[in-house]
Amino acid sequence: MPVKVQVGPPQIAIHQNRTVLVTGEDGQITWPSEKGLYFRDTRLISAWSVYANGAPWVLLNGDAVTYYAARIFLTNDAFATQDGEIAARMLSLVISREIDGGMHEDLDITNYSTRAVCFNLELSLRCDFADMFEVKSGRIVRRGRITTHWQPTAQVLANTYRNQDFVRGVTIAVVGPEALYANGRLSFEVRLAPGAQWHCCLQYDLTDGEDIIAAPEDCVKHDAHSRHADDLRDWESRVLKIETPNEEYYRFFHQATRDMAALRLENGSGDHMVFMPAAGLPWFMAPFGRDSLIVSLQTITVYPDFARGALDVLAGLQAKECCDYRDAEPGKIMHELRSGELAHFKLVPHTPYYGTADATPLWLITLHAAWRATGDNGLIERHLHTAEACLAWIDDSGDRDGDGFQEYQTRSSAGYENMGWKDSGEAVVDVDGSLVRGPKALCELQGYVYDAWRRMAEIYDAIGDAAHAAALRAKARRLFDRFNEVFWNEEDGFYAFALDGDKRPIRSIASNAGHCLWSGIVPAARAARVVARLMQPDMWSGWGIRTLSAEHVSFNPYSYQLGAVWPHDNAIIALGCKRYGFAAEAAHIARDISGAAAHFQGNQLPELYAGTQKDGTNFPVQYLGANVPQAWAAGSAFALLAALLGLVPDAVRGKLFIDPALPSWMTDLTIRDLTVGNQNFTIRFWREGDASRHDVLAGDAAKVECRAFGAALDPPG
Numbered sequence: 001m002p003v004k005v006q007v008g009p010p011q012i013a014i015h016q017n018r019t020v021l022v023t024g025e026d027g028q029i030t031w032p033s034e035k036g037l038y039f040r041d042t043r044l045i046s047a048w049s050v051y052a053n054g055a056p057w058v059l060l061n062g063d064a065v066t067y068y069a070a071r072i073f074l075t076n077d078a079f080a081t082q083d084g085e086i087a088a089r090m091l092s093l094v095i096s097r098e099i100d101g102g103m104h105e106d107l108d109i110t111n112y113s114t115r116a117v118c119f120n121l122e123l124s125l126r127c128d129f130a131d132m133f134e135v136k137s138g139r140i141v142r143r144g145r146i147t148t149h150w151q152p153t154a155q156v157l158a159n160t161y162r163n164q165d166f167v168r169g170v171t172i173a174v175v176g177p178e179a180l181y182a183n184g185r186l187s188f189e190v191r192l193a194p195g196a197q198w199h200c201c202l203q204y205d206l207t208d209g210e211d212i213i214a215a216p217e218d219c220v221k222h223d224a225h226s227r228h229a230d231d232l233r234d235w236e237s238r239v240l241k242i243e244t245p246n247e248e249y250y251r252f253f254h255q256a257t258r259d260m261a262a263l264r265l266e267n268g269s270g271d272h273m274v275f276m277p278a279a280g281l282p283w284f285m286a287p288f289g290r291d292s293l294i295v296s297l298q299t300i301t302v303y304p305d306f307a308r309g310a311l312d313v314l315a316g317l318q319a320k321e322c323c324d325y326r327d328a329e330p331g332k333i334m335h336e337l338r339s340g341e342l343a344h345f346k347l348v349p350h351t352p353y354y355g356t357a358d359a360t361p362l363w364l365i366t367l368h369a370a371w372r373a374t375g376d377n378g379l380i381e382r383h384l385h386t387a388e389a390c391l392a393w394i395d396d397s398g399d400r401d402g403d404g405f406q407e408y409q410t411r412s413s414a415g416y417e418n419m420g421w422k423d424s425g426e427a428v429v430d431v432d433g434s435l436v437r438g439p440k441a442l443c444e445l446q447g448y449v450y451d452a453w454r455r456m457a458e459i460y461d462a463i464g465d466a467a468h469a470a471a472l473r474a475k476a477r478r479l480f481d482r483f484n485e486v487f488w489n490e491e492d493g494f495y496a497f498a499l500d501g502d503k504r505p506i507r508s509i510a511s512n513a514g515h516c517l518w519s520g521i522v523p524a525a526r527a528a529r530v531v532a533r534l535m536q537p538d539m540w541s542g543w544g545i546r547t548l549s550a551e552h553v554s555f556n557p558y559s560y561q562l563g564a565v566w567p568h569d570n571a572i573i574a575l576g577c578k579r580y581g582f583a584a585e586a587a588h589i590a591r592d593i594s595g596a597a598a599h600f601q602g603n604q605l606p607e608l609y610a611g612t613q614k615d616g617t618n619f620p621v622q623y624l625g626a627n628v629p630q631a632w633a634a635g636s637a638f639a640l641l642a643a644l645l646g647l648v649p650d651a652v653r654g655k656l657f658i659d660p661a662l663p664s665w666m667t668d669l670t671i672r673d674l675t676v677g678n679q680n681f682t683i684r685f686w687r688e689g690d691a692s693r694h695d696v697l698a699g700d701a702a703k704v705e706c707r708a709f710g711a712a713l714d715p716p717g
Contacts, residue, residue, distance in 0.1 A: 002599045003619040007606045007628045011035065013282055016068045016099040016228065017266055019206065019213070022282050023048070026059040027072035027095045031126060034135055037103065037170070039206045039213070041286065041340030043135050044159075044170040047126035050093070050107075052086075053119045055079035057093055067262030067629075068228050069098040069220055081119050091117070100228055102215030103204040111192035123186040123202075129161035129168050131340040133348060136283060143341065150181040157181055160207070166344045169207035173215075176200040208339075235261045240302040242641070243670040252597040255604050256637035259629035260299065260306075276309040277635075280607055280627030287313055287337045287352075289359030290421060291632060293366045294568060298635030300373045301647045301674060307370035311379070314363055315386040317352055324411040325349050327419075331393030333359040335419075349414050357408035357419040360390045360398065361448040368455035368715070375651030375677035380459055387456065391472075394449055400439055404482050405499065406449055407439035420445065421569075422512070422547065426554075427561040428498055431507050433553040441499040444512045446483045447519030450476050454520075458715035462652070473717055483521055493529035495522075509539065509549035511569050517576025520714065527580035534573060535585055542614025543596045544570040544589065550611070557611035557621075564623055566608045567593050568632035571639035578643040579710040583661035590640040591665055596620045597637075605633040645669070645685060648712035651677025656704050657712035660685045660692040670697070679703055 013022045020038040022029075029035045029048040037045040050057055055077060062072030074093040078085055090113035096106040111117050127146060134140045144163025151158070155178070160169040172186075177200050179186050190198050203215035239257055244250050264275035265287065277299075278284060279291040292314070296307035317337065319328040326349040337352035349355075364387055371379050398406045408419040417425040417435075420442045428436045453476040460469035487496045487505060495513040496505035514534055516522050522530055533539070538550040541557075544565040548555055555563045574589040597605045599619045607630035610621035641647070644666065646659025656676045662669065662685055670684040681699035685692060696704050 004601050005599050005609075005619060005622055006601055007622045007626055012062055012064055012070050012072070014064050014066075014068055014070045014097065014099055015262070015281060015285060016101070017264075018285050019099050019101065019103070020282050020285055021070075021097065021099060021103065023070075025062045025072075026057070026074065027062055027070070027097070036128075036135070037204070038132060038282070038285075039168070039170075040208055041132045041338050041343065042161075042168045043130045043132065044127055044168060044206065045125060046128035046130065047124065049124040050074075050095070051122040051124070052076055052091070052093075053079050053081060054122070058088075062095075066228070066232065067258070068100065069096070071096050071220075079119070081117070083116075083118055086117055086119065087113065096220035098216055098220045098228070100216045101213040102206050104216040104218070104220060105202040105204065106219050106221070107198075107200045107202070109190060109192065109198040111194060111196050114194050116191070116193050118189070118191045121188045121190050124184060125157075125159075125172075125186065126184065127159040127161070127170060129341075131342045132283065133338075133340065133342050152181070155179055157186065163341060163345075165209075166341050167207065167209045168341075171205040171207065173203040173205070174200065175203060232261055235264075238303065238673070240638075240674050241672045243672070244666065245668055246666050248598045248603075249594045249666065251603040252594050252605070253637045253641065255597075255602055256634040257302070259604060259634035260295075260303070260631065262629055263631045263634070265309075275306060276313045277306050277631045279632075280630035282627070284627060284630075286339075287317070287334075289314055289333050289335045290356050290362060293333075293359060293362040294421075294572075295631045295635045296366050297362075297369055298568070298571065298632065298639040300369050301642055301649055302638045304370055304373040304649075304675065307366050307373070308379070311363070311367055311370060311383060314359070315383055318386055318389060319354055323354075325413065326351065326353050326355075327410055327412050327415050328354040329393060329397040331360070331389035331391075332397065333363045333390065335359060335416075349412055353415075355410060355412070355416040355419050356423075357398065357406060357442070357445055358421065358448055360393050361406075361445070361452040363387075364390050364452035364456055365448065368452075368459060371459065372652050373649040373676065375654075377462075380463060384463070387459070390452075391456065394452070398445075398449070403503070404479060405441040405486075406445040407441045407499075408445075409438040409440070409501075420512070422510075422561040424560045426559075428506070429508055429548075429552070429554045429562065430500075431552070436498060436506055437501045439501050441503075442512060443483075443487050443495045443498060444515035444519070446479060446487070447516040447521040450479050450483070450521045451519040453479070454715045454717075457717060461717070469717070480521055484523060484526075488526070492533070493526075494533045495530065508552055509533065511539070511545050511547050511566075511573065514545065514569070514573030514576050517580060518572045519576075520579060520710070522576075522580070524580065527582070531577055531580070531582045531585050535588070537613075540592075541565055541611050542592060543609065543612075543620045544592045545573055546611040550613075555611075558623065560608070560623070563611040564608045565596075565611050565620075566633075567596075567605050567636040568639075571636035571643070574640055574643040578646060578659075578661075579713060581708070581710065583659075584663070586640075586643040587661065587663035587666075590644055591663065593636055593640060600628075604628055605636065606630060607633050641671075643709075645671070646709040646712070647674070648707075648709065649674075649676040650712070651679070654679075654703055656681060657707045657709075658683070658694065658704060659707060659709040659712065660694055662687045662692045672698075676703070 031047040036043040057074035155174040334352040335356035338350035606626035
């Protein structure tokens with residue numbers, strides 16, 4: 001049994017869409033802390049405690065039972081009443097919560113003593129209505145006014161925050177026993193005969209201006225028949241499923257499908273099964289550009305409708321004009337959209353913020369991948385205008401100085417220093433540890449654009465625009481040649497991390513070059529050296545490939561992006577290895593990440609973990625502050641599966657291409673409900689000696705074709 005690693009302090013987090021509740025294991029919200037009930041980037045409830053005659057309850061156990069519901073079991077210490085002392089462990093208090101827009105809360109008390117009891121149950125509540133950015137920073141500024149109104153007849157407690165035209169509120173309706181409100185507490189007189197039970201419902205309706213999001217009315221015990229439960233069953237019936245005797249990988253994959261169910265954001269289309277993936281819990285339950293697109297690509301064989309949702313939402317938010325404060329330029333795909341108080345008054349640029357250099361080419365890559373996976377020409381018709389604006393941005397604003405490379409540098413007083421996926425301020429370092437001065441041209445950005453141009457050329461061919469297709473292929477060939485001339489370092493056998501503002505190659509050894517393998521911008525003759533360098537001990541930790549070489553002066557295994565291991569980064573690198581025929585290395589990475597997942601609670605991969613070295617006597621070490629669940633960490637399970645099996649759905653040609661290379665640790669694997677256009681496949685894969693075999697158990701076997709992964713990925717021409 002592997003050591004189980006808890007990420008962060010013990011807590012319970014449940015959520016649905018953009019409502020998030022984070023409590024202690026006892027279900028309570030302590031003050032001061034980052035815990036609370038959050039709604040649309042605002043913390044509504046900042047403190048919640050429960051008492052019996054002023055005495056705290058004692059935790060037995062508490063946990064989430066699904067991503068949207070939790071149960072907490074408490075008992076009492078001895079406490080005094082007017083009728084005498086109630087001995088310890090005589091009372092049970094069970095708190096049950098479910099989020100579906102608003103929140104439903106059940107309080108159930110059972111008297112296990114041999115005599116009648118009478119006491120006051122008290123709920124202490126505090127609402128601070130703090131913006132999520134300020135909660136996270138620890139610097140909360142009160143700008144408006146909070147009012148509290150208790151309606152004893154209706155048994156409703158309303159807390160409202162107003163700052164000019166910004167309004168947030170939470171209304172708590174008591175259903176069942178009579179409550180009193182005074183001194184910031186709801187109190188109930190509880191009288192129970194021996195063995196008797198007491199029940200109360202609290203319904204938390206959430207308010208955003210005139211928009212009221214109602215709480216579920218049914219008690220949590222009826223959850224098995226709720227809309228949420230039906231939706232989760234529907235989700236699990238539709239997504240790709242696996243069967244394998246490798247219990248470790250099965251648990252990793254199964255938890256990933258649960259995590260992705262949890263991280264779905266409604267996209268406003270009205271289709272209950274079309275979603276946009278959120279980035280992660282608890283801070284990033286909001287629309288993101290890069291994160292949502294990478295997750296859409298990771299899940300293209302598992303649930304291609306994620307890509308539909310992301311493409312639709314991001315197209316609707318594509319920049320139409322320049323705005324230096326938001327780093328917006330016409331055609332650019334956004335980075336992050338927020339709706340809290342700071343965003344409302346434009347005290348932060350996230351309305352939306354466009355500080356990402358990679359989301360725009362990634363949007364084009366996702367459009368092509370979704371089109372090929374679904375065969376839906378309507379995607380092209382609907383999004384061609386957006387795609388052409390993306391292409392124009394790449395030429396005009398992405399290439400700031402006309403040298404043929406993509407660069408970035410913020411123009412905003414509140415902008416990000418770095419705009420690739422490694423977006424911390426310290427992430428891009430020179431060999432001496434100094435921060436690289438911009439504008440910066442990251443190596444992977446060039447690969448993304450190369451891939452996007454080639455994919456869009458295929459789309460233009462499909463719609464009969466041969467001239468545009470030829471022009472894009474010509475640009476891609478020029479970029480390929482120039483990139484390999486300028487970024488390649490023969491001595492290192494590796495690509496430069498980036499070019500700095502003086503066009504000087506930055507020779508720090510970083511994982512970014514692995515993304516160049518994924519995009520196909522690496523010549524076949526150089527791929528072996530790039531793969532070998534990534535697998536050297538300074539990069540390979542045994543738990544995955546580090547973000548930065550352990551030999552670099554800035555290396556720190558506990559830092560965010562200067563030596564930690566990111567599962568999604570590794571999954572992209574594994575796909576890149578597979579693209580160039582390095583199946584053993586791809587499987588090695590998959591084994592590392594799957595093995596790491598086995599050590600985390602519930603086989604739930606966090607956003608990142610420390611880049612410490614595996615030595616046979618240790619386990620992966622958490623990164624403090626990592627999000628869990630996190631979308632592209634969960635999505636790595638699906639990308640790694642695609643790397644092992646060489647899965648490339650191509651509904652445009654009516655094909656599912658496969659290139660299986662099962663490693664010794666995965667001897668048998670069956671995939672079910674893999675959808676390619678209107679085809680649905682179940683395929684068993686197994687090892688015979690060193691060879692991998694397959695059998696199509698359901699679906700048209702003639703539509704399944706073995707083809708080298710790289711060849712299947714490459715757009716024609």
